[in-house]
Amino acid sequence: MTWVVQALMALGLFFAVMGNLGVFRFPDVYTRLHASSKCGTTSVFSVLLGCMLAEGLSAMTGKIIAISIFFLITTPVAAHIIGRCAWQRNVLPWRKQKPRSEQS
Amino acid sequence: MAETDLDVMILSLDIVIYSLLGISVLSILRIVFGPTPEDKMIGLNLMAAQVLAILVLVAVKTGRTILLDVALVYAVLGFVGILAIARYFFQGGKQQ
Numbered sequence: 370m371t372w373v374v375q376a377l378m379a380l381g382l383f384f385a386v387m388g389n390l391g392v393f394r395f396p397d398v399y400t401r402l403h404a405s406s407k408c409g410t411t412s413v414f415s416v417l418l419g420c421m422l423a424e425g426l427s428a429m430t431g432k433i434i435a436i437s438i439f440f441l442i443t444t445p446v447a448a449h450i451i452g453r454c455a456w457q458r459n460v461l462p463w464r465k466q467k468p469r470s471e472q473s
Numbered sequence: 474m475a476e477t478d479l480d481v482m483i484l485s486l487d488i489v490i491y492s493l494l495g496i497s498v499l500s501i502l503r504i505v506f507g508p509t510p511e512d513k514m515i516g517l518n519l520m521a522a523q524v525l526a527i528l529v530l531v532a533v534k535t536g537r538t539i540l541l542d543v544a545l546v547y548a549v550l551g552f553v554g555i556l557a558i559a560r561y562f563f564q565g566g567k568q569q
Contacts, residue, residue: 371478378489385523386496392519393499398511401503405519413526416489420533423482432541433529436548440525443552447518450555454563455511 370422377419384412397463398455406448413440486534490527497523510562514555521551 388408395401417437424430500523503516525544532540 371481374482375485378485381526382489382492385493385526388519389496389499392503392515398509398515401512401515405515409519409522413522416526417529420529423486424533429533429538429541432538432545436525436529436541436545439545439548440522443548444518444522447552447555450559451511451514451518454514454559455509457563458511460509460511 374419374423377415377422381412381416381419384408384415388412398460399452399462402448402452402455406445410441410444483534486530490530490534493523493527493530514558518551518555521547525551 385408388404391404391408392401395404414437417433417440421430421433421437424433497520500516500519504513504520507513507516525548528540528544528547532538532544
């Protein structure tokens with residue numbers, strides 16, 4: 370059982386490193402939002418799953434289940450709110466080349 | 474045998490806690506240097522999620538159940554804070 374918990378913790382740590390690097394390094398609001406929402410959700414949920422398995426059946430596990438259900442509901446909603454705000458303020462998506470209408 | 478298992482578990486929990494603390498400096502830098510307000514909101518959201526994970530890890534490590542209630546309230550307040558910032562700054566929806 371210890372190996373399963375350690376594997377889940379390592380997975381969560383890997384996704385946390387990748388998500389923070391993406392948020393620090395990517396060039397645009399939308400790409401940063403992509404990295405933040407997916408990697409943040411996956412890393413925190415796998416850490417919580419590892420905590421559940423490490424604790425076993427107790428009163429703590431029920432509270433961790435409630436926290437994880439709330440977290441899985443609210444984090445994509447918050448990401449969608451941020452993306453909608455950026456889209457309504459006319460923030461253009463990043464491109465490697467400028468579109469043809471702007472080049473000429 | 475059981476004592477070594479417990480020691481290994483506490484050591485791995487410690488490693489995850491301090492690594493999360495170290496890696497979340499990058500999202501703090503994004504909060505500080507973000508060019509637009511949406512970038513600061515993205516960094517704030519990720520930082521709140523990692524603080525939630527750190528609180529749950531500390532609660533499991535030390536065996537204090539009260540920290541889980543703190544983590545739940547922190548998650549609720551983080552979500553309501555993002556919602557309030559979006560409503561206040563950007564006037565979303567059909568109000569315009």
